[in-house]
Amino acid sequence: MSKRGYHHGNLRQALVDAALQLIEEKGPTGFTLSEAAKQAGVTPAAVYRHFDGREDLIAEAARQGYEIFGDVMQYAYDKGQPSALASFEATGRAYLAFARKYPGHYIAMFESGVSVNRSPELAQASARARGVLEKAANQLSQHIPEGQRPPAAMFSAHIWAMSHGVVELFARNSPGTQSPFPPEDLLETGIGVYLRGLGLIPPDS
Missing domain, CATH: 1.10.357.10 (Tetracycline Repressor, domain 2)
Structure with a gap:
């Protein structure tokens, strides 16, 4: 999977966009940070560079x-x-x-x-x-x-x-x-x- 959000220096927004799609599909408690990271094309560990948690x-x-x-x-x-x-x-x-x-x-x-x-x-x-x-x-x-x-x-x-x-x-x-x-x-x-x-x-x- 492409890590375009990370390589383009816009990982934070890529994670927000991923979260918005998951929120719409599954609700605010129906997804994990790992799912948001996967959708944004990065590892779960990379999420914590920008956010403390879900x-x-x-x-x-x-x-x-x-x-x-x-x-x-x-x-x-x-x-x-x-x-x-x-x-x-x-x-x-x-x-x-x-x-x-x-x-x-x-x-x-x-x-x-x-x-x-x-x-x-x-x-x-x-x-x-x-x-x-x-x-x-x-x-x-x-x-x-x-x-x-x-x-x-x-x-x-x-x-x-x-x-x-x-x-x-x-x-x-x-x-x-x-x-x-x-x-x-x-x-x-x-x-x-x-x-x-x-x-x-x-x-x-």
């Missing part, structure tokens, strides 16, 4: 995922400007789009059990991604009278939880949880109900 490798996959996620969320937010409502709704949809396009990263981030506080770099990447949704929530909440306005962190957490629930239950092919509605429709209508409750969009006629 959890450390998964944490790096999660960090890279949060970096991509933050970019996706920021792009969605910017695309919706100057409308606060459009930006907020776009960041919610971006969550679902990210989970579908980057399943290995998504699993490493949200289903591996690795804490976002495992390293300062991981915590920073996670906070940046959450910050985009919170920024969108804060901008939209300015349209609510101050005395009735929920904290932006709570506002964004509600949408994050709703998005995460739709992804986990209906967009990740969980056995026995098929919905008669597309995940995109579930998320859009759920966000609509939430925003109507806050008086941010008018009720259906």
Whole structure:
């Protein structure tokens, strides 16, 4: 087997890429470091030059995922400007789009059990991604009278939880949880109900 990752000086990333594929195929606890090393074309001993163990490798996959996620969320937010409502709704949809396009990263981030506080770099990447949704929530909440306005962190957490629930239950092919509605429709209508409750969009006629 070719040891292209090692010889090209990019072994660390080759191992992350191997881990992402194995995570997607077997789950975050379904593979060993030896399997990741074999897929990257190196010996198991070579892994320890870059990672302390499997959890450390998964944490790096999660960090890279949060970096991509933050970019996706920021792009969605910017695309919706100057409308606060459009930006907020776009960041919610971006969550679902990210989970579908980057399943290995998504699993490493949200289903591996690795804490976002495992390293300062991981915590920073996670906070940046959450910050985009919170920024969108804060901008939209300015349209609510101050005395009735929920904290932006709570506002964004509600949408994050709703998005995460739709992804986990209906967009990740969980056995026995098929919905008669597309995940995109579930998320859009759920966000609509939430925003109507806050008086941010008018009720259906």
